[in-house]
Amino acid sequence: NAGVTQTPKFQVLKTGQSMTLQCAQDMNHEYMSWYRQDPGMGLRLIHYSVGAGITDQGEVPNGYNVSRSTTEDFPLRLLSAAPSQTSVYFCASRIRDRGEREQFFGPGTRLTVL
């Protein structure tokens, strides 16, 4: 199993550009989520999904869109990038709600918005 994969690993955008961060998992996990990591702030939840066709907002959803058309994929879209979105983005997945709650993380995408 590849686990959780993320592409790209690095990305530089100009203010106002759009892009999609890709996330895929091959563990048949129902629950998937996106976090951003900023110095001194830990990981903050952007959006999450409990299954195909179901998404919800996390702590910092503004400026980001998500959709979940398949169990495997959970892309994160930035419609109009802003410098405040410069961060490291992590995707994670887990089995849903069986008490385990252990999340498996991807390697991250480092995004810089100029």
Next chain:
Amino acid sequence: AQSVTQLDSQVPVFEEAPVELRCNYSSSVSVYLFWYVQYPNQGLQLLLKYLSGSTLVKGINGFEAEFNKSQTSFHLRKPSVHISDTAEYFCAVSFFGNEKLTFGTGTRLTIIP
């Protein structure tokens, strides 16, 4: 409100000395507790977790943590640290009835040779 607090942003420790990284949470419901480690320029890896049962939990790389319900704490300990333990450590809490995982702000552990 439900939250998790890591009291120390940075902890320097001499090699082979013991270390304790502190984590406290606030919740009115049952919790699941986790410690994750992030090595430089890498993703997060699970160190250990508490779901139920014994309050002393052992994890990978010689780490352990103790769940203290009365003090709402889940401190991480290691009796003797090594250079390879240099990393950032995150406490995370999942509250019963809530799908989300809430992270603390992290503690950067620096090992001094």
